[in-house]
Every structure is written in C-alpha cells, then in structure tokens.
Amino acid sequence: MSITPASVIRADVIAQKAYQVHDSTGCIKMDANENPHPLPESLRQALAEKLAAVELNRYPDGAASQLKARLKQHLGLSDQYDILFGNGSDECIALLIQAIAGDGVKVMALEPTFVVYGIAARAQRLDYIGVELNADFSVNVERTLAAIQEHQPKLLFITPPNNPTGNIISAEDVSRLIRATPGLVVIDEAYEAFASHRLLHLLDEHQNLLIMRTFSKIGGAGLRLGYLVGRPEWLVELDKLRMPYNINTLTQVAAEFMLDHYDAIQAQVDEVVTARDNLIDKLRQFKELTVYPSQANMFVVRCPRVQALHAYLRERKILVRQAYNWHPLLENCIRISTGTDAENAVLLAAISDFFAS
Ligand SMILES: *Cc1c(COP(=O)(O)O)cnc(C)c1O
Secondary structure, three states: OOOOHHHHOOHHHHOOOOOOOOOOOOOEEEOOOOOOOOOOHHHHHHHHHHHHOOOOOOOOOOOOHHHHHHHHHHHOOOOOOEEEEEOOHHHHHHHHHHHHOOOOOEEEEEEOOOOHHHHHHHHOOOEEEEEEOOOOOOOOHHHHHHHHHHHOOOEEEEOOOOOOOOOOOOHHHHHHHHHHOOOEEEEEOOOHHHOOOOOHHHHHOOOOEEEEEEOHHHOOHHHOOEEEEEOHHHHHHHHOOOOOOOOOHHHHHHHHHHHHOHHHHHHHHHHHHHHHHHHHHHHOOOOOOEEOOOOOOEEEEEOOOHHHHHHHHHHOOEEEEEOOOOOHHHOOEEEEEOOOHHHHHHHHHHHHHHHHO
16 A cells, blocks of 8 residues: 555645745735835844854754843833743744643634634644624624633634734723633734734733734744743743744844844834825725725725736735635725835825726
C-alpha cells in the first residue's frame, strides 16, 4: 500500500483550504491593514547598524528580556502584569487555543471578525461558536450574554476595534461579557493605536482577562511580533507551550528600536487616522457606496456591484480585501485599508472612473 498524505494526515486537514495571500507585486496595497508608511529614511540607517551588530550565529534570547523590559516601560505596565511574545499575535492565538484544547471545549468570537480565531480553533478540533453582531456591526450584548450562557466557552475573543468592521465596544459592555464568561477572555487590541479608547486598564478589574496587541498594524508587520499582557499566572501556563526561540533576534532588536523611536511611529499613526477620516468623507460622496464608520486603520464599504468594483480596482492594480464571501452581514462589502494620501487619491480616482463607466 502506498503511503500518501491522505493516509497519514488528518482528514479534516486534508479537507481544508489554506489561507490565501495574493501576490501584490507592483500594486497599491490596501488589503492587509498595514501601515502604508515605511520607517522614515532618517531612521533606517540607524536600524541597519543595530541589525548589523546582531550575532546571527547565536540563538535569540528565548525570553526576549530586553525587549520585554522596554515594552513594559513603554506601556507603563505595573509589576503585577507580565508579557508573553508570539511570532505575530497569530501565534498567541494558537497558544491560547492549544492550552485549552480538549473534547467538547468551545471557543467563541463575535462574527464577522478576524478569521484566525476560527482557523486556530479548527486546527485543534475545537468547537468554534460565532455570535452574530448587529446589522450595524455593533456588539449585540444581550445575544452574546445568552450565547455565553448556552455554550459556556472556555475562551472568548473580543476585538475592539473589530476586523473588518472597525467598530469598538464600551468598557462597560465588555465588562458585562467578561463577568459572564466561565473561561478566559482575550481582548484583541490589534488596532488600538487608531482608536478613541483602549481597554488595557480592565486588567485591574477582571481576573479572567488578557489583552493582546501586535506590532503589525503600526509599521512592524514584517517583524511578526504580537504579545499578550496580563497576570503572570495565566502567562506562565502559555509559556510552557511556546517554542523556545519563537522571536528571532532581528525582530527583538528592530522592535526595541521602534519603541525607542516611537514618536516617529506615533506621527505615522496620527497621519493614518487623519487620512482615514478624509478618505471615508470622500467615499461617502459616492451615492452608490455605504461607508461604515471606523476606529481602525481600515473600514468596510458596501456597494451594489461589489464584485465588478473589486475586479476593476484589481485591474488598476489597487488591492482591497473582498469581504462579500466572509459573512452574510458583509454582503456586497469590501474592506479598504487606509493608504498614504497619494494612494488614497489613486483609489478615489479609480472609483470615480468605475462609476462613470
Ligand atoms: C491583523 C490582526 C492581528 C495581527 O496578527 P499578527 O499575527 O500580529 O500580524 C490580530 N488580530 C486582529 C483582529 C487582526 O486584524
């Protein structure tokens, strides 16, 4: 008998499709919620020198202690809390799910939302429960409380601002959900830099809470660095599942460099917020488009001929994210990541041409 992948690998894995990342060479990238601004030229040389001094023949510091100390300082974190780094917050999500995996264990998130929660849950064969948001994408607190009561999730992801919908939830509403959850709640603040408020302070109020953040949306997507913040008693358990050298030395050094020059990063974030608000205003002038408000660096746009628009933009080498196959609430929707002013102008011209044609 021949040995094939199908005779060795789990049938549910064989049946899955891999997460698609499209080739973006030569395109304007408004599809992945990245910071459109590269590190300022003035800082690149200084970073290059730091990276050149790295001893690549040695393993990284497995605990990333220097970076951790720098980040704690940056966050103004009190000594009662610790940080656990992941190779992107994707890895933090995978660690959380591995740590709770078992028969009948349920993971919950508020849909439509970030697809990685579901991918990671399926990888461990956990039950993934998606509780639907309201039609305007706000969190339906009563429906979520009822679902928590019914399903008793061991892990609940809440995502303010949410991907792809860009909306946020109040501290009061989040606290009601946390108090009702018979497991761990993870507030995924991937987009906190662009939002009106953040929820890190809720750690003081809730014992079953971790906050997750990432360098990916503020200019460090290529570093692959995310982290969990919270009580050490949770993080020490996850640390047992973390592979010993998950954060490479180049990433540790570059991330510390970003924190040391955070004023430059903050200036870019501020620029993105202003550009986002301008772009949303201008897009709202097209009567065919419904543009949803956002506290993130991206936002959802609904349009009757969405597939034609999506294809047209791709022809013009502008990449936006299709959201119309993501979830029924996102029917006829695309998600647009804010670009630079120049990129946003190209997008607006292309959309104007589309509706004129
Ligand atoms: C982009 C994103 C992340 C970040 O993932 P990384 O692995 O850190 O790049 C996490 N959560 C949400 C909701 C996101 O949209």
